[in-house]
Amino acid sequence: MTIGQALDRLKKSDFRAGFHLSQKDRAYIEKKGYPVIQQHARDFVQKRLAPAQIPNDGKQTPMRGHPVFVAQHACACCCRRCLEKWYHIPQGVELTEAQKEGVVNLLMAWIVREMKQDRREYNVEIKTAAK
Numbered sequence: 744m745t746i747g748q749a750l751d752r753l754k755k756s757d758f759r760a761g762f763h764l765s766q767k768d769r770a771y772i773e774k775k776g777y778p779v780i781q782q783h784a785r786d787f788v789q790k791r792l793a794p795a796q797i798p799n800d801g802k803q804t805p806m807r808g809h810p811v812f813v814a815q816h817a818c819a820c821c822c823r824r825c826l827e828k829w830y831h832i833p834q835g836v837e838l839t840e841a842q843k844e845g846v847v848n849l850l851m852a853w854i855v856r857e858m859k860q861d862r863r864e865y866n867v868e869i870k871t872a873a874k
């Protein structure tokens with residue numbers, strides 16, 4: 744499955760498609776830049792997703808607080824159960840380097856796409872219409 748195919752599939756899930764970056768997330772990404780965000784994504788995947796055994800699997804990814812967390816939920820890369828369900832990556836086995844990189848690439852693709860869809864314009868429209 745390519746990244747484009749994965750993103751298309753995620754869009755069809757109301758639950759996954761309901762996740763979006765907050766203004767705070769956007770400001771944070773703008774301040775840090777993509778290379779830093781990508782490094783954070785690598786760290787999170789390495790520590791919270793890659794190990795064979797994760798004691799709190801299913802609860803290791805907060806719903807907000809970092810753009811990568813939001814991306815993980817949006818991309819079904821939040822826990823090993825979701826990775827298995829969506830990408831057929833078996834639980835109980837450490838992720839390979841290629842799998843880790845694949846997850847990071849998907850998360851970054853989602854974040855970049857999300858950044859291009861600026862929702863601020865939409866908010867302005869609502870305010871104008873309410874007058």
Ligand SMILES: [Zn+2]
Nearest residue numbers: 801821822825
């Ligand atoms: Zn999950």
